[in-house]
Amino acid sequence: MAYQRDALPGFAGIPTFFRAPRAEFDQLESGVVAVMGAPHDSTLGSRQGTRYGPRGIREGSLETIAYIEAGPEKFVTHIASGTRMSLAPGAPLVDVGDLPVYPNDLDRTRESLRRGSCLAATSGALPVMFGGDHYVTFPLFQGVSEGLAARGVKRLGYIQFDNHLDLSDDNRIWGKHYHGSQARRISELPIVDAHNMVWVGASGYTPREQVDWLRRSGGTLWTPTDIHREGITHVVNRAIEIASHGTDGVYVSLDIDVVNGGASPGTGSVVTDGLSPQELIQAMGMLAASGVVRALDVTEVAPPLDPSERTIRIAASAVLEFLSPKIYLREPHVVERLRSAKETERAPA
Template identity: 35%
Template sequence: MSASEALSRAFSSPVSRFFDGENADLSLLRRGDVAFIGMPSDATHTSRIGTRFGPRALRHETSMLMHQLRRDAEGGLIDTASGLACGLVDGRALVDLGDATIHPLDVEKTIRSIADMTGAVVKTGALPVAIGGDHFNSYPACLGVSEALARYEPGARFGYIQIDGHLDFCDRLAAWGPFNHATNARRCSELPNIRRENMVWIGIAGWVDGNDVAEIEGFGGLIFSAEDVHRIGAREVACRAVAHAQRNCDRIYLTIDVDALDSGFLPGTGSIVHSEITSRQYLDLLEVFAEAPLCGIDMVEVSPPLDPSGRSEAIAAQLLFEILRPRLVVERGRRA
């Protein structure tokens, strides 16, 4: 490394990017790249807002995480869980496409704006990773994936896994209509090329609408409650979820709502639950999903203003790292 190159690493960008990736536009995307899209909207959250600051906070946290990893990698990374020596992947592009345009007073325009971005990423063969925002934004992110698949791979179907404290399967909320953070899963279930019977929910806690449960299980969907995660084990739940979501299709859309994590650990989210799901269990789930054939990912409901300690976005960044880990880190065998 030249002296000037070494010195240049001492400077951080004045604007953070997801995992310190490149700032680029769609024309530079290649198959296999990971393309991040910010969805800074909480206009469709019905109570405690603040998730519009989520993308910015996660850009900062993930770039800090990457900075730390690069520094550590100079001395050789060790995965303390497996004992394996690791290194950072070279040549795999992480691209930050910036934020989708949000129209706070026009939800349909926002849907179009986000869907166009994730759809355009799928067209290039890259993996769209959309960062919210409240959970409603997951629907347009998934919609874009669905539309692109329908256009470029007609006949292709995909499964769906939602890690969440809530089902988000309402048809409509009285004051908010059909587009809000309680309806995104139902809207996704209505997409023409999703396999509804392959939909899986994980981490649901507390009181939910029993009619929604009956409907989901009626069409063949699976619900693993938080209690199931404790009883069956996070890894086993994740394996069963992947097996279910992948039946007769080879792609899975994954939506990660951080509020499935117990609010004692992650209070910076709008709709807290007491799931008793720990960060470790959440990471175990994601470790399994990271190896699944994902066609799109979103992470939602990180609300930095609701957690002055800042740990919520730090944990969320770690979760995001775990789901992208095979694309960021390569194992180099057991250390000598």
């Protein structure tokens, strides 16, 4: 008797991201989205737990796919727009698993992350990478930029969604390589010009040296107060313009602590100011639509600090919104009327 496979609920099954097939690096090719984890957190200056980030974000993605797969037909309607969509058959999404990390050997870990992201970018795949503490962004950016350089990319912009600048040069405790310095280390790479570096959502207090550097170098910053005054749509449009001006693409780094700590407490630094989850989702949708993003990472998600699982679900939703144009087929001609029954009754015939 043959074993009959069936849809599984979100809490069951092997947790690849969004149930994507597992793939090896040599199977990657242009047009594919390559999800990978970087479970490194020994350069974390705050509360521990981001080594569980990749596994957490993968788990946070499963309820959505289970919900779709268990339905009578694999169509979904995007309620806000009324657009009917279906899961793209053979959606170009694969999970290459986690890159090797060596918790007691930063040089070796850095080399592993650089190598993995470089292989993905060289193949033409779109790397979507889960940290890890925010330091992982330095080797991941390095690898991606080397891979893209081999494909003709000469300049790369950088957008960091983060409550912090991460522009430390040399910290008395953590030195030059930790989760508060990766943006500074990235700024030193020849492929990026600080005029194409943008920070979205930083607030609170920071050593003056970091703000001075930002001002001196020509980088751009929007605080949460700016964003709430100017609107997330305006800010993200400008961020995309600035980061892509004169470049061949943009690397986007999302530190989940950009979201208000009341909404996403599963991270080392819980902050009192920040974006709402809705603003983050909106920003990710705009980044996807812009077509300029060449790599995305999501860092600082620490599942053990949030037993409610809000944080992993917000992080997974952000990634799924970013990937939405690739994983769903839209049927724009089938825009369903989703007005409430009450409103329909009132509408003239």
